[in-house]
Every structure is written in C-alpha cells, then in structure tokens.
Amino acid sequence: MSGSTEGDLTKTGMSLKHDREWDYELDRIVEAIEERDASKVGLQFPEGLKRRGPQVADDLREVAPDDVTFMLSGQPCYGACDLDTYLMRRTDVFVHFGHTPMKESDSIVYVPLFSNVDPFPIMEESLAELPDPEADPDVGLVTTAQHMNRFEEMTDWLEERGYEVHTRRGDDRLTKEGQVLGCNYASADIPADQVLYVGGGKFHPVGLAMEHPEKTVVIADPVNNAVSIAEHDQFLKQRYASVHKAMDAEKWGVIFCTKIGQGRWETAQEIVENNDDAYLITMDEVTPDRLRNFDMDAFVNTGCPRITTDDGPRFHKPMLTPGEYEAAIGERPLDQIEFDTFHDTW
Amino acid sequence: MSGSTEGDLTKTGMSLKHDREWDYELDRIVEAIEERDASKVGLQFPEGLKRRGPQVADDLREVAPDDVTFMLSGQPCYGACDLDTYLMRRTDVFVHFGHTPMKESDSIVYVPLFSNVDPFPIMEESLAELPDPEADPDVGLVTTAQHMNRFEEMTDWLEERGYEVHTRRGDDRLTKEGQVLGCNYASADIPADQVLYVGGGKFHPVGLAMEHPEKTVVIADPVNNAVSIAEHDQFLKQRYASVHKAMDAEKWGVIFCTKIGQGRWETAQEIVENNDDAYLITMDEVTPDRLRNFDMDAFVNTGCPRITTDDGPRFHKPMLTPGEYEAAIGERPLDQIEFDTFHDTW
Numbered sequence: 001m002s003g004s005t006e007g008d009l010t011k012t013g014m015s016l017k018h019d020r021e022w023d024y025e026l027d028r029i030v031e032a033i034e035e036r037d038a039s040k041v042g043l044q045f046p047e048g049l050k051r052r053g054p055q056v057a058d059d060l061r062e063v064a065p066d067d068v069t070f071m072l073s074g075q076p077c078y079g080a081c082d083l084d085t086y087l088m089r090r091t092d093v094f095v096h097f098g099h100t101p102m103k104e105s106d107s108i109v110y111v112p113l114f115s116n117v118d119p120f121p122i123m124e125e126s127l128a129e130l131p132d133p134e135a136d137p138d139v140g141l142v143t144t145a146q147h148m149n150r151f152e153e154m155t156d157w158l159e160e161r162g163y164e165v166h167t168r169r170g171d172d173r174l175t176k177e178g179q180v181l182g183c184n185y186a187s188a189d190i191p192a193d194q195v196l197y198v199g200g201g202k203f204h205p206v207g208l209a210m211e212h213p214e215k216t217v218v219i220a221d222p223v224n225n226a227v228s229i230a231e232h233d234q235f236l237k238q239r240y241a242s243v244h245k246a247m248d249a250e251k252w253g254v255i256f257c258t259k260i261g262q263g264r265w266e267t268a269q270e271i272v273e274n275n276d277d278a279y280l281i282t283m284d285e286v287t288p289d290r291l292r293n294f295d296m297d298a299f300v301n302t303g304c305p306r307i308t309t310d311d312g313p314r315f316h317k318p319m320l321t322p323g324e325y326e327a328a329i330g331e332r333p334l335d336q337i338e339f340d341t342f343h344d345t346w
Numbered sequence: 347m348s349g350s351t352e353g354d355l356t357k358t359g360m361s362l363k364h365d366r367e368w369d370y371e372l373d374r375i376v377e378a379i380e381e382r383d384a385s386k387v388g389l390q391f392p393e394g395l396k397r398r399g400p401q402v403a404d405d406l407r408e409v410a411p412d413d414v415t416f417m418l419s420g421q422p423c424y425g426a427c428d429l430d431t432y433l434m435r436r437t438d439v440f441v442h443f444g445h446t447p448m449k450e451s452d453s454i455v456y457v458p459l460f461s462n463v464d465p466f467p468i469m470e471e472s473l474a475e476l477p478d479p480e481a482d483p484d485v486g487l488v489t490t491a492q493h494m495n496r497f498e499e500m501t502d503w504l505e506e507r508g509y510e511v512h513t514r515r516g517d518d519r520l521t522k523e524g525q526v527l528g529c530n531y532a533s534a535d536i537p538a539d540q541v542l543y544v545g546g547g548k549f550h551p552v553g554l555a556m557e558h559p560e561k562t563v564v565i566a567d568p569v570n571n572a573v574s575i576a577e578h579d580q581f582l583k584q585r586y587a588s589v590h591k592a593m594d595a596e597k598w599g600v601i602f603c604t605k606i607g608q609g610r611w612e613t614a615q616e617i618v619e620n621n622d623d624a625y626l627i628t629m630d631e632v633t634p635d636r637l638r639n640f641d642m643d644a645f646v647n648t649g650c651p652r653i654t655t656d657d658g659p660r661f662h663k664p665m666l667t668p669g670e671y672e673a674a675i676g677e678r679p680l681d682q683i684e685f686d687t688f689h690d691t692w
Contacts, residue, residue, distance in 0.1 A: 042628075047639060050639035050640060051639060051640065051641045053625070053640065054597065054625045054640070054641065054642070057625055069615060069618065069619075069626065070625075070626065071602070071626045071627075071628050072625055072626065072627045072628070072640070073627075073628055073629070074601070074627040074628055074629030074632075074636050074637070074639075074640070075628075075629055075630070075636075076636065084628075086604045086628065086630070087604075087628055251400065255420070256417070258432045258433075269415060272415065273415075279399070279400045279403055279416075279418055280415065280416065280417045280418065281417075281418045281419075281420040282388075282417050282418070282419055282420055282421075282430075282432065282433055283419070283420030283421055284421070284432070285631075286420075290420050290421075290422065291420070293393060293396035293397060293420075294396060294397065294399065294400070294418070294420070295397045295400065296400070
C-alpha cells in the first residue's frame, strides 16, 4: 500500500497533517499592494494548502485598501514550475505561496512557507541508519523549501556529531543551498555515498534515489515522525516495463506541457521531426482522461518527469520520459535509462 | 439511466457512433499556411473528434510545406467558447474544428464539420409528435452547427407539409439562423408553442426545454435515429434542491471561468463585492476535484451554465448559477429561477 502514496504528487509534506500555522507574510503582501496601487491581487497556493486561501484572503482584506479584489487560483499547483500565468498576467500583484522562486521576477511575490516542526528529534533517530562518522564521515544533506530556514542549523548539528556534511546549491532551477525539487536533485551531486533527506513525505527522497541509485538516501521525516530508506526499485521496474511495452508502438504522442516551468520545446520538436509516426500534443495538465482521447500506442512526456515515473501506470498506454523513448526506439542502450532531470528555469 | 447521459457534456452528437468521414477543408487550411508562411500550426478538435486529429495532421503534412510543425491541442474542448488560447497565441495558423465562430477573428480558421446523415427520415417520424398543421401550424426549428448546412432544406420540408416555420438567428453568440448552443437558445425565442430540434443527442434540446419550459421541444435525432420529447423536470428538481441546500451556506466560492468564451467578470465581481463571505476563485476547467480543495459551503458558477445544471450533482457542495444564487440569498423569489443563458461573445 505504501507504494500507492509514495508516488502521489499531492503528498509532498505540505498537507494539513499538522494543522499548524504558517507565516503568510501579510505585511510584505500589503506593502506590494500599496506600492503598486493594486486593485486586483491574485493568490496561488499549492494543492495541500488551497484550503487556507479564503482565511488568508480574509486576513488581507482586513488590512488592505477596500477597493482591492482578491482572487484565489483554482488551478492545480504542484511547484514553482506551475504558476497560474492567467492570474499572474491579469492581476497587479500576484502572490505565489509555498514554493521558492524558480527564477526571480518582479511581477511575483513569493511567500515561502516554513515549517515550524522541530527536525532534530527525528534527525537524532536517523543517525542509526547512517554509518558511524569514524568509519565514513561523508554525508550529503538536502531538504525542501519548507525546512530551508533551518538548513544551516541542520548542517551544524550533523557536524557537531562528527560528520563531514556535503551541500550544494545545485543548478539554476534550485534557488537555495541543499534544496531539492521533485524534478531536480543537482544539490545531491556531492562526494558522499549517503544523503540525509530531512523533510515531509517520500516524494522527494524517492526521486533522489531514482536520480542517484548508487547512493543510500536516508529519510528523516519530521512531519510524519518517521525514519526510513528511500526505495526506488519499484519505480525502476515500472520504468523498464513501460519501455518494453512501448517498443512495439507505431504511433507516438509527444506531449509538450504548456505550464510555464515545464516546457521542453526543443526536446519535443526534435522527436516529432525525426519520427513520422509521432504527433505533438499540447496541454497543461497531463492526465489519463485527456490522453485517452488520442488513439496512440505510447506517449513521450516532455513535461514534468514525475507524472511519467510516478503516475505512469495510471495512463492507458505506456508513457515514457524523453530518455526512455530513445531506449524504446533503439537509440540508447536499455541499461542507460536515467531519471529524467529537469534543468531549465522558465 | 438515461438521466445520467442526458447531461453528459461529451454526448453532444459529435461522437463516433457513425464512423463517418467529415470534410476537414484541408485546402483552406493549406492556403492559410502558405499565405502566412506558417511554421507552426495548431489544430483543436472537440472531445468527440480528438481521435481524428492525428489522421488530419498526417493528411496536412502530405500537402503542406515540409518545415511546418503541426500541434494537436490536448486541452478539453466543449465549444467555440473554449478555444485553446495558449495554442492560438503561439501558432501562425490556428484551426478550430467542429464549431461555428462565436466571433469572427482573423487569427482563427474555423472548419465547421457538417454531418452527412440524412435528417428527413427522422423528421418524417417526428411529425407524429407535432400538432396537425391544420390545427396549429406554428413550429420553431432549431439545430446545431453540424446540421446547419441543411437548415434551409429542413425549413422548406416543413413548409411543404403545411407548417409555418419560425426561425431566428438569435443573439451575438449565435452565428447562424436557427442555431442553438448548450448555453444559448435565443434562436428559439419565436412565437410558437412547439419547437422541433433536429440534431444528435439530448444535450441541446434539454437545455432548450429548461430555457423555454412553456414550449414543447420535439427531438428528431438523425444520429441516433430516435424521436422523443425533451424532458427537463429532472433538472428543474435538481436545481430547486441545490438552491434549498445552499440557503444555509455561510462561505461561498464564486467561480470565474478563465476560458475565453466563458468569463462573466462583472457578475462574479458584483457577487464578491456584495458578500463578505464570498471568495473569488479562478480556473479554466471547473471540476469536482478542483473545488474539493476549497472549504466552501456552496459555489456560484459564473462560467458554463451546463456544468452547473448538468454536472451539479457531481460536486461535493451545491453549485448554483448566478440567478439561483440570488434566490438562495433571498434576493429573488424562488419561483423566478430561470435557465442561465449566456449572451456575450468573447
């Protein structure tokens, strides 16, 4: 059963398990409203926090000028890659909650929402899964946006216990030192055989384990108060099975995702240009229902790789990453399939 | 069981029941491609015809210049109100199949898809449901985009049989004489107690019956080869039940639909300005999943009225039209609830 939630894009540790309060930085938002003399303000929350939107709007109404209209985005939102561009372009102030900027922009107020859960008790427990620092002191440390505010403390804490802690900012898609995204683990490209992930849920560490199958990824989850090792075998098996099924495909649907931070146009166009039996399909939400309308034998998803790897089995036909597609059509050895990392910003 | 498909927005008579060929007007599309020296061409099909997209793309590839990239819209599409604006704005030629223009635009090539089913055998059968023309000769005639090409013939046919046929173009949202849309029946505002609807499915005639409950709406369906009378009682009962349930609501979600032809901004804004417990929520697809994220007691949908009337029971909280909302908050007598007609174009 755990497998079915591990890959659930909505279980990324931002859910309401602890009904804790977040700091929505209302002052900073009101400042932006006044500075821009805004009459329309858009508010976008990740899925797990959408429920908080009306209360935040109420709180803002109390302190903002009377003539301001607040609009809550009802579009699904799974990351800073996933801005509600309609709302962004039609409001004077657009606030995106809960994710770090993928790229700084004057037109967006980013409000990170930091967890107030104490990470150290569960980090203490997680030490049992790490090698003795006397034997192997090298350990990587990564976390998500919600625990970023305590990243330095975490580093210090591990160092005090004798570890040599390796951290990195990663590439352009990552704003902060030690940060991971569901689609990018460049911050774990460090010289250590084990990486400690501190954060809620298994979504991120399982991705990390897929990207770095040679490393041991220890999960210290302060939200669910649990320590475990990230398992990626199930996903790898599914990936091989999908590639095998897709090897017989004649007609390919090539998905170009229109979300601002999920588009890889060159990748999509290149596939279509080199395969007469490939068709370019554009959409924002990539869902089983939408693809069922197309009579294809297999799909290549150039958008969010986690839809492919985690939700793949929910689609009626095999769905591959661009790299897996190359394997399926014989242009890459099957054993060179890798996790589909996303590098560009928007 | 018939009730559950009557309101299905996907069963609008364009399905593949008859696997007939349509005229996709490839010559006209290629002409537009050459005229504009296009390198990117977007193709958008209604849900029931999306499956035909790849074949149409193949046929176009054969006759268009080699360097043209064809892109199929994977967004849901339920009418000319529902253009894929992302694709439209990023392609040199954008072709919308199967719907008449809601508004003429140079940037869109509209390709209507006319049914080749003969409507007269089923019209002959439908005469049994109409009054004898000697007793009451007045009959309205309406149809959908797919049968528009034979509208004059249908009128003549009825006149030859002694009827006085009343037809109208309707308002700005309707391009053609006698045309109905799921959200607009202004073409049936005619001095006749009965209206003959010639076309596939029950979606349109049921809407017509809701808009004009005083008229008898006879359905002559040449696609399913069936004659019937449009029933709207079930829907009216559901509407009253929803309004009653919503009367206790404290928190209201007011949906502003961002689809190009489904936005009623003034209506949405007015509700929110006059109700401190109302919250503006913006989205393109209005689905039960998306609204479940918001902790509201009831919703007002200012977008497509058919989602409210036909799909309403699928939502976790009562969903009302703007007029029904007025009844629920006591600003309109309950017996003055009307079908929510959509008048503006985009």
